[in-house]
Amino acid sequence: xxxxxxxxxxxxxxxxxxxxxxxxxxxxxxxxxxxxxxxxxxxxxxxxxxxxxxxxxxxxxxxxxxxxxxxxxxxxxxxxxxxxxxxxxxxxxxxxxxxxxxxxxxxxxxxxxxxxxxxxxxxxxxxxxxxxxxxxxxxxxxxxxxxxxxxxxxxxxxxxxxxx
Numbered sequence: 001x002x003x004x005x006x007x008x009x010x011x012x013x014x015x016x017x018x019x020x021x022x023x024x025x026x027x028x029x030x031x032x033x034x035x036x037x038x039x040x041x042x043x044x045x046x047x048x049x050x051x052x053x054x055x056x057x058x059x060x061x062x063x064x065x066x067x068x069x070x071x072x073x074x075x076x077x078x079x080x081x082x083x084x085x086x087x088x089x090x091x092x093x094x095x096x097x098x099x100x101x102x103x104x105x106x107x108x109x110x111x112x113x114x115x116x117x118x119x120x121x122x123x124x125x126x127x128x129x130x131x132x133x134x135x136x137x138x139x140x141x142x143x144x145x146x147x148x149x150x151x152x153x154x155x156x157x158x159x160x161x162x163x164x
Contacts, residue, residue, distance in 0.1 A: 004073070007091065009100060010100060011102075012093040015032070025161035037050050050078070052079055061073075081136065092133050101122065
């Protein structure tokens with residue numbers, strides 16, 4: 001069983017890669033969609049942060065472990081490190097800040113990052129969070145590469161998709 005985390009900052013192509021993996025027959029969950037996320041205080045702090053619902057993520061991983069099927073999970077939340085021991089690979093999709101901001105400005109499906117305040121937050125979060133993601137990643141993929149190449153590399157990590 002292979003469970004792979006795809007993480008990265010805004011605009012690095014996590015959603016696009018997960019969509020392509022699903023088209024190729026892989027189970028792939030983007031934790032920004034559905035009920036995977038909750039707002040909760042960070043331990044030792046008063047601010048609310050997006051975090052995975054650990055009960056749901058744990059159950060999802062367990063189902064795939066028992067079934068012996070590969071699984072891609074995508075997202076970037078403060079408590080993802082709780083699950084690092086259960087991931088075979090932690091893949092960081094990365095791109096220069098200018099590329100991320102261009103992609104965010106051009107995308108239609110997600111409104112986040114369109115205002116000056118949100119763009120300032122993206123710049124600050126990238127400076128603070130991306131080094132932490134990089135230090136935990138087992139593999140880093142340059143997300144400026146063509147999407148098909150990125151997805152080929154991800155698929156190679158998991159082996160063939162499950163038979164349907």
